[in-house]
Amino acid sequence: MDRRLVELPGPAVAAATDGTTVWCAAAGRLLAFDPYGSPTGSVPAPPGLRSLAAVAGTLVAAGEALSWLDPGAGKPVATLAAGQDTVVVAGGGAVWAASPREERAWPLPAPGALGAPVAAPGLSRCAAAGDRLWWTSRHDTLLRGGPQPVDLGVRAVAAMTVCAGAVWLAATDTLLQVNAWSGRPGPGFGLMASSVDCAGGVLAGGCPGQGLFVLDPARDEGPRRLADEPPGTLGAIVGCPPAVWALSAEEPAALVVPLTAFR
Template sequence: MDVAVTRIDLPWPARVAASDGTTVWCSAAGRMRVYTASGTPLDSGEAVRLPELSSLAAVPATVPRTAGVPGALPETVVVPRTFAGPPHLGSLSQSPLRGTLAGTAEGRVHWLDPAGAPLATAPFDGRVLAGGGEIWAVGAERARRLTAPGDFGEPVELPGLDRCAVEGERLWWTSKRDTLVRGGPREVDLWTRERGGMTVCAGSLWISVAGGLERVSAWSGEPRRFVKVPKGPVPFLVCAHGVLAGGERDLFVLDPAAGAAVRVIRLDLKARLALMIAAGKHIWAFPADRPQALIVPL
């Protein structure tokens, strides 16, 4: 399928990237650049200096809003970090983590402001992953949810961790020791150890396997219908506003809510992708052989 893929040149090959839905952060070699989801630069072009990050994750802000119906409970509104304004370390340290950016480097988690400057740090050997409005620090066999700048929640043991996906305060995961997926209402046997990317999207957990996608209900934990896709297992699987996308060189896209057939988006890459993230209604794909980002609208 032909789509208008935007290609933007980066000052260096991005090692890590993250998005809160409207803003995209790209980092490599201790430098950070900031863009809109459609690729417009948001910084001055002078990259912020910071530790060389090995992972990066972002979540949107949430703010309370009075319910419109008298007597109804207040509701929470998701506000992307772009519109949330600059954070204040004092107020952030006294409230749950919302609308922030975090990365890992040299055995520590670093909480960052919207420009990428450090706010707080704490020791943890692993990477950060985001999903469902929460960020988790995930190590070799243990994970901890980020609760406030410099603070973690209680550790969750993950023996033999292989792959994992974040869904708010829940962490779905597989182990190298067996073929089960854990973290939901029940354990589900995938009957294969050959697994690729996994993510939560449109009410389901999706796992890339040979020939397609295994699907597990995020509500009941029950397995759902196997979905055939052109490639699998693939290393990257992301969710962009309820649309599932995955790939390795080209992309496949699936809208579970619409019930439409799988679409293939050809990127005509010679090398494999080094990185892929969802950014609002866009996919950012980073080729491994050049300092560039391919922005695919969905």
């Protein structure tokens, strides 16, 4: 496949993938695409949509309420009241909801259902890995969720994800990693990333003004870079093999780049 610029009805406010479909919320619409950028559907977005998360068979939106959506049709199948700051994250086959204001997070085991809450004092960023939630706090520099807290040495984390057996965190000027099983820090990389996501075991990310990167821990000694970026300010990164989606935070567009373009 070739690199492709996908036009949207407005700047994307949220995006997610279950590995086969990419959903983008823009201008009050929820749009579905195949991994290559071809449109497959468009429906009205749930009111106030600000966050999306997906795994196989499940699509959840956070807005004025938590909305479980039919992944095929995009229409709500269940809703639940939620705080105005609630976000949703997905990973390891599970979806979680998290509220920094309430300082709690909940697994979402079924449409319309919340699991037992997890206390997260000072909750700032979080990433899901099945029944485990990794999270940082605005009160300190610790990463929690593993066997023991890990001191990252930095408080400002722009984004985080779980990929290829590690938790990856985009800090101010460093890409950090922590082993998701042992909780031990791994080598970092000098990247000023603003967004990261997992593309089928390959970490994908973007550095505003410096382009995109991928890192396959199984074979790469360091990130493979690409100078391309979407128009305007770089927004979210969504990994959906065989491609990486780089969305613009300002312009109604997304750049779709094949993983093979990174060398």
